[in-house]
Amino acid sequence: MLKYIKLFVALFAVIPVLLLTGCETNMVVFEPQGPVARSIMELINWSLMWMLLVVVVVFAMFGFIVWKYRERKENMNYEPPEEHGNTLFEIIWTAIPILIVIALIIPTVKTLYALEEVPEGYENEEPLTVHVTAADWKWIFSYPEQGIETVNYVNIPEDRPVNFKLTSAGTMQSFWVPALAGQKYAMAKMETQLILVAENPGSYVGKNSNFNGRGYTGMEFEVLAQTQQDFNQWIADVKNTAPVLTEEKYEEMLKPTHLGRLTFKNTHLAWVNHADEDAQTYTNPELYRYNGYQGKTFEEEDNYMNENSETESGDHHHEENHDDHGNHGGDDHGQH
Amino acid sequence: MGNIKWDEFFITGDPLILGAQVSIALTMLGVLFGLTYLKKWKWIWREWITTVDHKRIGIMYIIAAILMFFRGGIDGLLMKAQTSRPEMGLLSSQHYNEIFTTHGVIMILFMAMPFLIGLMNVVIPLQIGARDVAFPQLNALSFWLFFSGAMLFNISFVIGGSPDAGWTSYFPLAGKEFSPSIANNYYAIALQIAGIGTLMTGINFIVTILKMRTKGMTLMRMPMFTWTALVTSGIIVAAFPIFTVALALMKFDRLFGTHFFTVSSGGSDMLWANLFWLWGHPEVYIVALPAFGIFSEVIATFSRKQLFGYKSMVYATVGIALLSMVVWVHHFYTMGSGPGVNSFFSLTTMLIAVPTGIKIFNWLFTMRKGRIKLSSAMLWALAFIPTFTIGGVTGVMLAMGAADFQYHNTLFLVAHFHYVLIPGVVFAVFAGLYYWWPKMFGHMLNERLGKWHFWLFNIGFNVTFMPMFFLGLNGAVRRSYTYSAESGFAPLFLLSAIGSVILAAGFAVFCYNIYWSIRYADRNISSDPWDARTLEWATASPVQHYNFAKLPEVKSFDAFWQMKKNNEGLTLKDSEIEEIHMPSNSGQPFMMCVIFGVVGFFLVFEWFIPAAIASVGIIVGLIYRSFDYNDGYHIPVEEISKTESTWRNEKGEVHKHVG
Numbered sequence: 004m005l006k007y008i009k010l011f012v013a014l015f016a017v018i019p020v021l022l023l024t025g026c027e028t029n030m031v032v033f034e035p036q037g038p039v040a041r042s043i044m045e046l047i048n049w050s051l052m053w054m055l056l057v058v059v060v061v062f063a064m065f066g067f068i069v070w071k072y073r074e075r076k077e078n079m080n081y082e083p084p085e086e087h088g089n090t091l092f093e094i095i096w097t098a099i100p101i102l103i104v105i106a107l108i109i110p111t112v113k114t115l116y117a118l119e120e121v122p123e124g125y126e127n128e129e130p131l132t133v134h135v136t137a138a139d140w141k142w143i144f145s146y147p148e149q150g151i152e153t154v155n156y157v158n159i160p161e162d163r164p165v166n167f168k169l170t171s172a173g174t175m176q177s178f179w180v181p182a183l184a185g186q187k188y189a190m191a192k193m194e195t196q197l198i199l200v201a202e203n204p205g206s207y208v209g210k211n212s213n214f215n216g217r218g219y220t221g222m223e224f225e226v227l228a229q230t231q232q233d234f235n236q237w238i239a240d241v242k243n244t245a246p247v248l249t250e251e252k253y254e255e256m257l258k259p260t261h262l263g264r265l266t267f268k269n270t271h272l273a274w275v276n277h278a279d280e281d282a283q284t285y286t287n288p289e290l291y292r293y294n295g296y297q298g299k300t301f302e303e304e305d306n307y308m309n310e311n312s313e314t315e316s317g318d319h320h321h322e323e324n325h326d327d328h329g330n331h332g333g334d335d336h337g338q339h
Numbered sequence: 340m341g342n343i344k345w346d347e348f349f350i351t352g353d354p355l356i357l358g359a360q361v362s363i364a365l366t367m368l369g370v371l372f373g374l375t376y377l378k379k380w381k382w383i384w385r386e387w388i389t390t391v392d393h394k395r396i397g398i399m400y401i402i403a404a405i406l407m408f409f410r411g412g413i414d415g416l417l418m419k420a421q422t423s424r425p426e427m428g429l430l431s432s433q434h435y436n437e438i439f440t441t442h443g444v445i446m447i448l449f450m451a452m453p454f455l456i457g458l459m460n461v462v463i464p465l466q467i468g469a470r471d472v473a474f475p476q477l478n479a480l481s482f483w484l485f486f487s488g489a490m491l492f493n494i495s496f497v498i499g500g501s502p503d504a505g506w507t508s509y510f511p512l513a514g515k516e517f518s519p520s521i522a523n524n525y526y527a528i529a530l531q532i533a534g535i536g537t538l539m540t541g542i543n544f545i546v547t548i549l550k551m552r553t554k555g556m557t558l559m560r561m562p563m564f565t566w567t568a569l570v571t572s573g574i575i576v577a578a579f580p581i582f583t584v585a586l587a588l589m590k591f592d593r594l595f596g597t598h599f600f601t602v603s604s605g606g607s608d609m610l611w612a613n614l615f616w617l618w619g620h621p622e623v624y625i626v627a628l629p630a631f632g633i634f635s636e637v638i639a640t641f642s643r644k645q646l647f648g649y650k651s652m653v654y655a656t657v658g659i660a661l662l663s664m665v666v667w668v669h670h671f672y673t674m675g676s677g678p679g680v681n682s683f684f685s686l687t688t689m690l691i692a693v694p695t696g697i698k699i700f701n702w703l704f705t706m707r708k709g710r711i712k713l714s715s716a717m718l719w720a721l722a723f724i725p726t727f728t729i730g731g732v733t734g735v736m737l738a739m740g741a742a743d744f745q746y747h748n749t750l751f752l753v754a755h756f757h758y759v760l761i762p763g764v765v766f767a768v769f770a771g772l773y774y775w776w777p778k779m780f781g782h783m784l785n786e787r788l789g790k791w792h793f794w795l796f797n798i799g800f801n802v803t804f805m806p807m808f809f810l811g812l813n814g815a816v817r818r819s820y821t822y823s824a825e826s827g828f829a830p831l832f833l834l835s836a837i838g839s840v841i842l843a844a845g846f847a848v849f850c851y852n853i854y855w856s857i858r859y860a861d862r863n864i865s866s867d868p869w870d871a872r873t874l875e876w877a878t879a880s881p882v883q884h885y886n887f888a889k890l891p892e893v894k895s896f897d898a899f900w901q902m903k904k905n906n907e908g909l910t911l912k913d914s915e916i917e918e919i920h921m922p923s924n925s926g927q928p929f930m931m932c933v934i935f936g937v938v939g940f941f942l943v944f945e946w947f948i949p950a951a952i953a954s955v956g957i958i959v960g961l962i963y964r965s966f967d968y969n970d971g972y973h974i975p976v977e978e979i980s981k982t983e984s985t986w987r988n989e990k991g992e993v994h995k996h997v998g
C-alpha cells in the first residue's frame with residue numbers, strides 16, 4: 004500500500020511542475036507581439052500565480068492527510084472521533100477563496116474594458132479600419148479607406164492600432180490572432196470589433212477557432228505587419244496591379260471552398276456589407292449536400308439568387324451533386 | 340414516402356462504418372439467438388423490460404451507460420488516433436466532425452447522465468428508507484424514453500448520417516442553410532425524446548425525496564448523495580424545459596423552414612447559443628452534483644468518519660445550483676456582448692469556486708483524523724481531489740473573460756472540461772460502482788483488478804489530457820481534424836494519443852473485472868461489507884424487491900451507523916412483519932419507447948404522414964394509461980418472513996431475524 008501512495012503523490016507532484024514550466028516555453032500565448040496580447044498574458048500570469056498557490060495548498064494538504072491517516076497495521080484499532088465540523092475552519096476556507104476571486108476579478112474587469120479601446124500609448128494614432136468578412140472557408144479583408152480587398156492575408160502597418168470590424172457571410176467564425184490579440188466571433192448580419200497593435204514587423208498566424216463545417220480545418224490567414232513605408236508601397240502596388248473584383252466573382256468566392264491568396268483593387272462593400280441587418284443572404288444550401296440522407300431545404304425571400312437568376316433555384320441540385328454523395332466523408336475540400 | 344432515396348439511406352463507402360454495420364448486425368443476431376437458445380425471452384420480458392422496480396431500472400440505466408461509454412470511448416480513441424500524427428489520413432474531416440459531435444452528445448447525455456441517474460435509482464429510495472420511488476411506472480417510462488432517444492441517436496451513423504455540427508449544434512451551421520442533410524435532425528429529435536424522460540426523472544425524484552422519506556429522516560438528516568440528487572432534480576426541472584423549447588425551435592427551423600436561428604429573414608444564431616447554454620451549463624452541474632454526493636458517501640465510509648461540515652456541504656450544493664443558472668454567458672464571452680456583461684458573468688462564474696472549494700476542504704477534513712482504507716472505491720474518490728482541483732483552477736482561469744479571449748475554442752478548454760468531467764463524473768461512477776456493486780448484485784468487484792483499472796485509467800487520463808492544456812496555449816484549436824507538421828504540435832499530440840491507449844486499457848480491465856466478478860466472485864458476503872453508514876446498507880444484498888421488511892426509523896444523521904452503534908433496529912421479529920403493497924409490472928413504458936422511436940425516426944427523415952400516423956400511438960398510450968386501474972399487489976407475510984430469515988440468519992450478518 005505504501006508503494007501505491009508514494010506513486011500517487013509523485014504522480015500529482017509532477018503536475019504543478021508542468022504547469023509552471025508552461026510559462027517559460029515557447030507557447031504563442033506567452034510570446035505576445037503587441038500590447039493587446041501582452042495585457043491578456045499579464046492577466047493570465049497573474050491568475051496562474053494564484054492558481055498555483057491553490058494547487059500547492061490543496062495538494063500538500065491532500066498528500067499530508069492521506070499519508071498520515073491511511074489505514075496501517077498499527078492503527079487498525081484506532082476508531083476515528085465523530086466530528087461534525089468546525090465553524091472557524093469553514094469560515095477560513097470560505098473567506099480565502101472570496102479574497103482570491105476579488106484579486107482576480109479586478110484586473111479581469113479592467114482588461115475587459117481595455118480590450119475594447121485603443122491600447123494605452125497608441126491613443127493618438129489614427130486607427131486603420133479593416134473590414135473582415137468570414138466565409139466558408141476563407142477570410143476576406145476589405146480596406147475601405149484604401150479601397151482594396153485581400154483574401155486569406157492581411158497586411159497592417161506596425162505600431163498603429165488596427166480596428167478589425169468583423170462579420171460573416173454565413174456561418175459563425177472566430178477571428179483569432181494569438182500573437183497579437185485574443186479572438187472575437189464573426190457573425191452574419193452583425194458587426195463585432197477587435198482592436199490590435201503589432202509592435203514589430205513580422206508574420207503572424209491568424210485562424211478561425213470556431214468550428215464551421217467540413218472545411219473548418221486550415222481556415223487560416225497571415226497577418227503581415229510592415230513598416231508604414233512598406234505598407235504604403237504595398238497599397239500603391241495593389242492599386243496598380245491587382246484585378247477588379249466583380250459581383251459574379253464575389254458570389255463565386257463565397258461558395259464553400261478553400262482559396263489561396265487573392266488581391267483586388269476594389270472592395271465588395273460597394274454592393275454588400277454582410278454586417279447590415281437587412282443585407283441580402285448569401286446562402287446556398289445545395290452546395291452543402293455531401294453527407295447522408297438529403298432533407299428538404301427552403302427558399303428564402305432575401306436570398307441573393309432570387310433577383311439575379313431564375314435558373315439557380317429548384318430541384319436540379321440532385322443530379323448535379325449526386326456523384327459526390329458516394330464519398331460520404333470524403334475529404335474533397337474545394338471541389339465545389 | 341413513395342420516394343425514399345435508398346441509395347442515401349444506408350451510409351456506405353467507408354470501411355470503418357461498414358465494419359460497424361456488420362458488427363452491429365452480428366451482435367444483434369447474437370443477442371436474439373442467445374435469448375432464444377437459452378429460453379430467456381419470458382424472463383427478460385417479465386423481470387426486466389416490464390419491471391417498475393427502481394433497482395432494476397437503475398441497473399438497466401447503468402448497463403446502457405456502460406455501453407454508451409464504450410461507444411463514446413471508441414469515438415474518443417478514433418479522434419486521438421487521427422490527431423496522433425500531423426496530416427494523418429485515418430479520418431476525413433467530415434468523419435472527424437461527426438465523431439466529435441456524437442462523442443460529446445453520447446458522453447454527456449447518454450453516458451454521464453444515465454450513469455448517475457442509474458445510481459440514483461438504485462440508491463436513493465434505499466437511502467431514504469422507501470420501498471420505491473414516488474411514481475414507479477413513470478420511472479420505467481423515463482428509462483425507456485431515454486433508451487429510445489439513445490438508440491435513435493446511435494443508429495444515425497449507419498442510417499441517414501451522423502450529426503456533425505458539434506455537441507453544441509451551433510446555428511447557423513446546424514440549420515438547413517449549411518447542413519441540408521437530415522443528419523442533424525437526429526440531434527434535435529433524439530435529444531428531445533430522451534429529454535422528456537430526464538425531465539420526468541427530475542420530477543419523480545423531487546417528489547420521492549420530499550414525500551417518501553421514512554420516519555425521522557428529516558431533510559437535514561438526509562445522506563449527502565440524497566441531497567445532491569434532490570438538488571440535481573431541481574436543476575433538471577429548471578433547465579430541461581429550456582432545452583426542450585430550444586430543440587423544438589430547432590425542429591421548426593429544420594423541418595418546416597421557420598427562422599428562429601437562420602441567417603436569412605431575421606433569425607438569430609445568438610439566440611440558439613443563449614438557449615443552449617442556459618441549459619448546457621446547468622447540465623454540467625446536473626451530472627457533477629450527484630457525483631459529489633457519491634464522493635461524500637465513499638469518503639465518509641472509508642475514513643470511518645462522519646462527513647465533515649455537513650451543513651455547509653448542503654448549503655454549498657444549493658449555492659452551486661443557484662449560481663449554475665446565472666453563468667451561461669461564459670461560453671461566449673467572445674460574442675461581443677460588451678465588457679459590462681462579460682464582467683458580470685466573469686464574477687458569477689468565479690464565485691462558483693467558493694462553494695466548490697468549501698466542498699474540497701470538507702472532504703479533506705473528513706479524512707483528517709480518520710482511518711483511510713484504500714479500497715478501490717476510495718482510490719477513485721482520492722484521485723478525484725487533486726485532478727478535479729486542476730479542472731477547477733483552470734475553470735477559474737477560463738472564467739476570467741479577458742483571458743478567455745485566448746483560451747476560447749482551443750484545446751485548453753477541451754483539456755479543462757475533461758479534467759472536470761472525467762474526475763467529476765467518471766471517477767464518481769467508478770467509485771459508486773465499486774462501492775454499491777455488492778448492494779446491487781450480492782458480490783463484490785475484484786479489488787486487485789480494481790487497482791489495475793484505477794492506475795491505468797488514472798495515468799492514462801492525465802497523460803491524455805494534460806498535454807492538451809499546453810497545445811491550447813500554443814494555439815491549437817478544438818475540433819480540428821488535423822494539423823500541419825510545421826505547427827510544432829506533433830510531440831504533445833502523440834503523447835496525448837499514447838495516454839488514451841493507456842486509458843482504454845484501464846477501461847478494458849474494468850470490463851474484465853465485471854466479467855470476472857460475475858463469474859467467480861464470492862457470493863458469501865454480508866449485507867454490509869464496508870461497515871457503512873447509511874440506510875441502503877440496512878437491508879439485504881442484493882436488495883429484496885420490497886427493500887425493507889419493516890421501514891427503518893431514523894434518529895440521527897448517518898442513521899445506519901448509529902443503529903449499529905446502539906444496536907437498535909437491527910433485529911426483525913416475526914410479529915413486526917406486515918403485508919407489503921407493491922406496484923405491478925407494466926409493458927406500457929416499453930411500448931411507448933418503441934412508438935416514440937418510430938415517430939422520431941419518421942420525423943428525422945421528414946416523412947410527416949407516417950410520423951403523424953405513428954404518433955396516434957402515443958395518444959392511445961396516454962389514454963390507456965389514464966384508465967389503467969391496476970393498483971398493484973400484496974406480498975404475503977409468510978413470503979417476507981421466509982426471505983428475511985434467509986439472509987438475516989447467515990453467519991457474520993449484523994441484522995437478525997427472530998421468530
Ligand code: HEM
Binds near residue numbers: 418760764816819
Ligand atoms: C474516455 C476517454 C475520452 C477521450 C479519449 C476523449 C477525447 C476527446 C477528444 C479527442 C475530443 C475532441 C477534441 C477536439 O475538439 O478535437 C473530445 C471532445 C469532447 N469530449 Fe471527450 N474524451 C473522453 C471522455 C469524455 C467524457 C467522459 C466526456 C463527458 C462526460 C467527454 C465529453 C466531451 C465533449 C462534450 C466534447 C466536445 C465535443 C464537441 O466539440 O462538440 N469526453 N473528447
Ligand SMILES: [Cu+2]
Binds near residue numbers: 190191193608609
Ligand atoms: Cu451575432
Ligand SMILES: [Cu+2]
Binds near residue numbers: 619623666667
Ligand atoms: Cu458553463
